[in-house]
Amino acid sequence: MKPNERAPTPEIVTEHGLSAAEYDLILDLMGRAPNLLELGIFSVMWSEHCSYKSSKKWLKTLPTEGPRVIHGPGENAGVIDIGDGLAAVFKMESHNHPSFIEPYQGAATGVGGILRDVFTMGARPVANLNALRFGDPAHPKTRHLLAGVVAGIGGYGNCVGVPTVGGEVNFDPGYDGNILVNAMTVGIAPKDRIFTSEASGVGNPIVYVGSKTGRDGIHGATMASAEFDEETDEKRPTVQVGDPFTEKLLIEACLELMATDAIVAIQDMGAAGLTCSTFEMASKGGLGVELDLDRVPCREEGMTPYEMMLSESQERMVMVLQPGKETLARAVFEKWDLDFAVIGRLTDTGRMVLKLNGEVVGDLPIDPLAEASPEYDRPWAATPKPADVTPESLAPPEDTAQALLRLLGAPDLCSKRWVWEQYDHMVMADTVGRPGGDAALVRIHGSERALAITTDCTPRYCQASPRAGGAQAVAEAWRNLTAVGAQPLAVTDNLNFGNPERPEIMGQLVGCVEGIAEACRALDFPVVSGNVSLYNETNGKGIPPTPVIGAVGLVDDISRATDLAFKAAGEAIILVGETRGHLGASIYLREVVGRREGAPPPVDLAIERRNGDLVRGLIRDGRVSACHDLSDGGVALALAEMALAGRLGAAIEAPQAKNGAGNGAAAPPIHAWLFGEDQGRYLVTAREAEPVLEAARQAGVAAARIGVTGGDVLTLPGGRPISLGEIEAAHESWLPAYMNG
Amino acid sequence: MKAAVIVFPGSNCDRDVQVALGQSMRALRGKGEPAMVWHKEADFEKVDLIVLPGGFAYGDYLRCGAMAAHSPAMREVVRRAKKGVPVLGICNGFQVLTETGLLPGAFLPNASLKFVCRDVHIRVETSQSLFTSRYETGQRLRIPVAHHDGNYVADEDELDRLEERGQIAFRYCGKNGETDAEANPNGAARNIAGVFNEEKTVLGMMPHPERLADPALSGSDGRPLFDGLVEALS
Amino acid sequence: MKARVHVTLKPGILDPQGKAIQNALASLGFAGVEGVRQGKVIELDLAESDPARARESLTAMCEKLLANTVIENYAIELDGQGAP
Amino acid sequence: MKARVHVTLKPGILDPQGKAIQNALASLGFAGVEGVRQGKVIELDLAESDPARARESLTAMCEKLLANTVIENYAIELDGQGAP
Numbered sequence A: 001m002k003p004n005e006r007a008p009t010p011e012i013v014t015e016h017g018l019s020a021a022e023y024d025l026i027l028d029l030m031g032r033a034p035n036l037l038e039l040g041i042f043s044v045m046w047s048e049h050c051s052y053k054s055s056k057k058w059l060k061t062l063p064t065e066g067p068r069v070i071h072g073p074g075e076n077a078g079v080i081d082i083g084d085g086l087a088a089v090f091k092m093e094s095h096n097h098p099s100f101i102e103p104y105q106g107a108a109t110g111v112g113g114i115l116r117d118v119f120t121m122g123a124r125p126v127a128n129l130n131a132l133r134f135g136d137p138a139h140p141k142t143r144h145l146l147a148g149v150v151a152g153i154g155g156y157g158n159c160v161g162v163p164t165v166g167g168e169v170n171f172d173p174g175y176d177g178n179i180l181v182n183a184m185t186v187g188i189a190p191k192d193r194i195f196t197s198e199a200s201g202v203g204n205p206i207v208y209v210g211s212k213t214g215r216d217g218i219h220g221a222t223m224a225s226a227e228f229d230e231e232t233d234e235k236r237p238t239v240q241v242g243d244p245f246t247e248k249l250l251i252e253a254c255l256e257l258m259a260t261d262a263i264v265a266i267q268d269m270g271a272a273g274l275t276c277s278t279f280e281m282a283s284k285g286g287l288g289v290e291l292d293l294d295r296v297p298c299r300e301e302g303m304t305p306y307e308m309m310l311s312e313s314q315e316r317m318v319m320v321l322q323p324g325k326e327t328l329a330r331a332v333f334e335k336w337d338l339d340f341a342v343i344g345r346l347t348d349t350g351r352m353v354l355k356l357n358g359e360v361v362g363d364l365p366i367d368p369l370a371e372a373s374p375e376y377d378r379p380w381a382a383t384p385k386p387a388d389v390t391p392e393s394l395a396p397p398e399d400t401a402q403a404l405l406r407l408l409g410a411p412d413l414c415s416k417r418w419v420w421e422q423y424d425h426m427v428m429a430d431t432v433g434r435p436g437g438d439a440a441l442v443r444i445h446g447s448e449r450a451l452a453i454t455t456d457c458t459p460r461y462c463q464a465s466p467r468a469g470g471a472q473a474v475a476e477a478w479r480n481l482t483a484v485g486a487q488p489l490a491v492t493d494n495l496n497f498g499n500p501e502r503p504e505i506m507g508q509l510v511g512c513v514e515g516i517a518e519a520c521r522a523l524d525f526p527v528v529s530g531n532v533s534l535y536n537e538t539n540g541k542g543i544p545p546t547p548v549i550g551a552v553g554l555v556d557d558i559s560r561a562t563d564l565a566f567k568a569a570g571e572a573i574i575l576v577g578e579t580r581g582h583l584g585a586s587i588y589l590r591e592v593v594g595r596r597e598g599a600p601p602p603v604d605l606a607i608e609r610r611n612g613d614l615v616r617g618l619i620r621d622g623r624v625s626a627c628h629d630l631s632d633g634g635v636a637l638a639l640a641e642m643a644l645a646g647r648l649g650a651a652i653e654a655p656q657a658k659n660g661a662g663n664g665a666a667a668p669p670i671h672a673w674l675f676g677e678d679q680g681r682y683l684v685t686a687r688e689a690e691p692v693l694e695a696a697r698q699a700g701v702a703a704a705r706i707g708v709t710g711g712d713v714l715t716l717p718g719g720r721p722i723s724l725g726e727i728e729a730a731h732e733s734w735l736p737a738y739m740n741g
Numbered sequence B: 001m002k003a004a005v006i007v008f009p010g011s012n013c014d015r016d017v018q019v020a021l022g023q024s025m026r027a028l029r030g031k032g033e034p035a036m037v038w039h040k041e042a043d044f045e046k047v048d049l050i051v052l053p054g055g056f057a058y059g060d061y062l063r064c065g066a067m068a069a070h071s072p073a074m075r076e077v078v079r080r081a082k083k084g085v086p087v088l089g090i091c092n093g094f095q096v097l098t099e100t101g102l103l104p105g106a107f108l109p110n111a112s113l114k115f116v117c118r119d120v121h122i123r124v125e126t127s128q129s130l131f132t133s134r135y136e137t138g139q140r141l142r143i144p145v146a147h148h149d150g151n152y153v154a155d156e157d158e159l160d161r162l163e164e165r166g167q168i169a170f171r172y173c174g175k176n177g178e179t180d181a182e183a184n185p186n187g188a189a190r191n192i193a194g195v196f197n198e199e200k201t202v203l204g205m206m207p208h209p210e211r212l213a214d215p216a217l218s219g220s221d222g223r224p225l226f227d228g229l230v231e232a233l234s
Numbered sequence C, D: 001m002k003a004r005v006h007v008t009l010k011p012g013i014l015d016p017q018g019k020a021i022q023n024a025l026a027s028l029g030f031a032g033v034e035g036v037r038q039g040k041v042i043e044l045d046l047a048e049s050d051p052a053r054a055r056e057s058l059t060a061m062c063e064k065l066l067a068n069t070v071i072e073n074y075a076i077e078l079d080g081q082g083a084p
């Protein structure tokens, strides 16, 4: 063996993103200098992306267990029991850097990657979501990036035939140089047929299936962990191109083979392709692997072992088969016109041995490498507490109606129809609740039950107070599921932050994770999967902390679910939850007053839960006809959305006292009541108000009747009536106009 | 009645149409389920109706439907269609039908150049066909479209001939049935959403009736199309 | 040998992609673009080395698959044989 | 003057369309097709009549809009000025 013709120079080591200390550790583990191939493998295995070295310590603090959890974090995706012998399998993943470089392909391959994480586990993907963050609309790149990302997500998801049913789109100058593209997939599998990556059976064949390996994105995984600088435009690393058609074939072929008993373990090739996937399988099974790299299907001639091991070509999987099942498996993949190659076998050596033409070209220890994977306790500094902004300190708007119209058309709050109409959100014919509501509802095929799915995060809250913002993201997701009548079950998270080597950024991460952990605990809402994206930073300026929460809930009977549209004239509109008129860090403060300051609204998790449980019960009992949770823009914005969805107006009365709290406190100023973003609140409609108010009293929940539906105008206290036409124009026109600009 | 759904690599509405048609078969005839036929099978059993489903056959690479049109199963479909076996092509299936020449015309990318997925209104141009017998002529339906290349083109003479012979099955229309540019989601010539062959035994349509054939999915205007077929063909 | 097949929309057919490019160029400030049409080029590596036979087989490929002759024209270009 | 811009994927970038066309040709019985890549041609009518200025402006159009230079190469051909 000649593993060591050329010891890597310090420059090469640095180029691989490894610190001097990390390189010393490599020398220790290997007992010699690594060759370039081995160095490459270490570098991807220990990259932030694959090793979570900065965040691991904190991720461990998240609650990950619950009666429904079948597989928590650590697998390709989280798995929860949804009854009837079925499991929901889901995860969210970022493709931020690649999407900034090439928005169409970056976003498309992001969707492809997360789909593979889900069907690898044996689930048929049934829904995609996407949480997107772009820079200032006025920034010269924003329009192009948004157009490309949306086209890429649609181009991939539409072709594979998985409906894209929800997501979010925000804009902030803080993302000018670092957009966020977080994609989530939800799948459904028979509960007793979940596949994992844990290899077993010495001698079992290792099989490669899918597309051929090209020189795509070599070192993409390390790139994703390195800060951008002005030169990135120059470097132009090879971009990975997605092939959704091949992905569709791969889904069908894998699910077909999974219906047999041929597969021992299976793993998609994601970041760091063949390296990460085979390593992980062997490491989980406590085994070794031997690969014959000559057998790897290659797209181009003369590919080196380094390229084969580190390529990030898309639409590829690795499997360990039961002995003797190669012929069966090959037939399935050939039926679907996919490459199939036995590329190696499991060994009991605990080592990864790579051969080319029968010669050993790399030989690394598996467990020690995985165990020695660095874990940092990076220094962190807590985000200073922001000063409160009291409602009284803000003058009321000159024109309430104008303020509402302004919010309705604000980039963050306007209708995202332009986006979701480019996504096939109805394929599979089970989309019961389409985009535009609080949570998407996807019927479990062949049943009357449905999964409710949402993604949420309010970065301006997280920036003001990471802990409150983290908790709020979870609470809002939980509330969105509740608002359609679903029982919230579990979450996945995508933690997007700047450079963790800076204590203030690390402080944001720590704070957000604490908030998420606290809220998930209080709401019995375990985290079953997730992803961390760090170094979202350009020229020393990090993105706003953006811990996106993707959440899944269950509706037992779709005829008992609801949506936000006003249903009939003359119905009472009831505000559930207490309104103090919190305007700190609100969208009103930012868009109408023009100030970005203050503390975010406090999240009282006990109240959140109590209010939500009440509302869910009311929906299930058929006692309310529509429901919408309150978030950005408060009561006023929610009313406008409900009116628009139902094509029905409403007349709202001025609040009497602090809404239904019954403690005699004075009502907040009208503008604070209308636009305040206090948490734990919902608007519901009902033919009769009293039974709903009575139920609220029984449950100890603040609730008050605030108006009645009807007509074709929305009248807010202290404002002129606003026609539905005006509301629609304000809400629907900003995004298409901007994109046509 | 027996029906077959041809499954191409990349088809993705095959199950959806199987469910919708199967539902009508069971409701009206108490039994039945369309068979799935893999595109490589040229000798599938004799059926009363062949369905070409929506999706992205062969990724829609090169041109939508171009590669699918040459699959072994399609050669057989063309042969049977020429003998009068009814064929329904939805969305990608419509594109495949034009590529085989069973239906006239061709498709270009939507005028917006964007994929469009939303409910549209279409006007039933004639109830005189086995596909539309359960609708009234002039009836307005709400049915979703989901495509990137739905911009139907044919030369003017061809379009005139289609009109004269009553081969236009559906047109995109507005709330009051008006077939203007505003109601047209993709730029299709003369707002055409669906066409028949001359004998009206082959129908291609861009909208997806199978996606709104179930009241739980916020509408069922697509259902009569399947009911009508089951009624006419069994 | 290497070959290129150029597929273009027939003259009377409206070209949405060309039109969109033309509009986009105008809004980017490029004046004087009076018309834009977009076509496809398909580059093929052929085992065949005889130009006549290559051209014959390419014609068959075009008629059968590469072009939709209802709306598209095609032109075949063989390496070393000049542009179409 | 008339101009043509040829846009092709950079070498090494996966071309799923080309791959699919190659497979389709094979299954249609066309033997000996060893590689297929698909590109675009954009034909433009320009008011400009000076070749140098036309080329300059076309280069700017390519960089800004016509080609995605992260993954595509382009070549400009001006009428009467020979193929790229």
Ligand SMILES: Nc1ncnc2c1ncn2[C@@H]1O[C@H](COP(=O)(O)OP(=O)(O)O)[C@@H](O)[C@H]1O
Binding pocket: A130, A131, A132, A164, A165, A166, A167, A168, A169, A413, A416, A419, A420, A434, A435, A436, A437, A438, A439, A440, A455, A456, A480, A631, A632
């Ligand atoms: N990128 C997107 N893809 C699909 N749907 C989206 C996207 N962005 C927003 N939506 C949809 O628009 C609606 C409003 O989004 P948002 O304001 O974030 O909802 P909420 O305030 O209830 O969390 C939701 O139904 C959401 O799913």
Ligand SMILES: [Mg+2]
Binding pocket: A437, A438, A439, A480, A629, A631
């Ligand atoms: Mg909501």
